[in-house]
Amino acid sequence: MISADLGQRRTIVTGGASGLGLATARKFAEMGSTVALADLDGDRLGEAAASLAGEGLEVFAAPTDLRDPDAARQMVRAAAAQMGGLDYLVNIAGHPVTLTRIGPEDLDSQTEELWSEALSINLLSAFRTSHAAAPFLKESKGAIVNTASMAGWRGGGSSSPYSVAKGGVITLTKELARGLAPDVRVNAISPSYVHPDSTNFPLKWPSVFEDAAALPLGRPGTGEEYADVCLFLCAGASYITGQTIHVDGGWSA
Ligand SMILES: NC(=O)c1ccc[n+]([C@@H]2O[C@H](COP(=O)([O-])OP(=O)(O)OC[C@H]3O[C@@H](n4cnc5c(N)ncnc54)[C@H](O)[C@@H]3O)[C@@H](O)[C@H]2O)c1
Numbered sequence: 001m002i003s004a005d006l007g008q009r010r011t012i013v014t015g016g017a018s019g020l021g022l023a024t025a026r027k028f029a030e031m032g033s034t035v036a037l038a039d040l041d042g043d044r045l046g047e048a049a050a051s052l053a054g055e056g057l058e059v060f061a062a063p064t065d066l067r068d069p070d071a072a073r074q075m076v077r078a079a080a081a082q083m084g085g086l087d088y089l090v091n092i093a094g095h096p097v098t099l100t101r102i103g104p105e106d107l108d109s110q111t112e113e114l115w116s117e118a119l120s121i122n123l124l125s126a127f128r129t130s131h132a133a134a135p136f137l138k139e140s141k142g143a144i145v146n147t148a149s150m151a152g153w154r155g156g157g158s159s160s161p162y163s164v165a166k167g168g169v170i171t172l173t174k175e176l177a178r179g180l181a182p183d184v185r186v187n188a189i190s191p192s193y194v195h196p197d198s199t200n201f202p203l204k205w206p207s208v209f210e211d212a213a214a215l216p217l218g219r220p221g222t223g224e225e226y227a228d229v230c231l232f233l234c235a236g237a238s239y240i241t242g243q244t245i246h247v248d249g250g251w252s253a
């Protein structure tokens with residue numbers, strides 16, 4: 001576990017209502033940051049924000065649908081206005097779009113709708129929020145962390161559109177790192193089997209615990225282990241930009 005003094009810092013965490021996003025929002029808030037939990041409007045977002053706020057943490061719900069370009073950008077501007085600026089944008093929201101695996105050989109199932117949806121929530125969402133956040137982050141000399149996947153690094157995810165979208169996140173991270181330098185550092189994290197208890201994970205991947213047992217580290221990662229790397233990339237890592245860090249228990253080793 002790592003720590004940092006994030007007093008006076010302001011953070012948006014997308015996907016903040018559950019899983020890796022919730023763990024990261026908690027971590028940043030515990031370190032002293034004000035945190036906007038950006039997620040789909042609904043009970044889960046309200047419960048997550050209320051639960052963290054009930055512990056005395058400075059968090060608030062920032063409901064949005066990141067598939068909607070205007071809503072995504074508006075959410076960032078409103079959250080930054082509420083916090084008086086922005087230091088860190090942590091893009092974690094994502095979705096496999098299909099809950100049963102579609103193999104790469106099954107081209108017929110890779111419909112236009114599936115491609116659009118997968119690219120919109122897993123890749124374009126990160127561009128939309130980063131675009132809107134850029135002026136605030138340049139002002140604060142802040143940082144962005146994106147969320148890729150081992151599927152984006154090697155392929156073989158729940159569907160080809162998901163893998164391609166996550167591969168795009170790795171390249172988007174390099175492009176944004178060049179485009180926003182030297183004021184804003186932009187990095188990504190590529191998880192393997194992290195926090196598998198979260199929301200729909202067991203449904204979409206029943207053998208996740210057995211698969212994780214075969215990793216060099218022999219277990220799935222925790223949300224806290226993911227959040228630690230987010231914290232390092234935001235609050236430390238002052239000479240690192242454009243990189244994707246594998247938080248994967250050795251999967252890619
Ligand atoms: N958990 C893992 O091991 C793992 C592995 C590879 C990649 N990932 C990636 O990590 C990220 C988080 O995964 P997780 O396991 O915590 O999943 P999760 O389902 O628990 O969390 C994802 C969050 O994103 C939100 N979200 C989905 N669509 C949205 C939209 N249109 N607008 C706003 N918010 C939306 C969901 O409501 C949810 O709260 C995802 O991008 C996922 O692809 C996770």
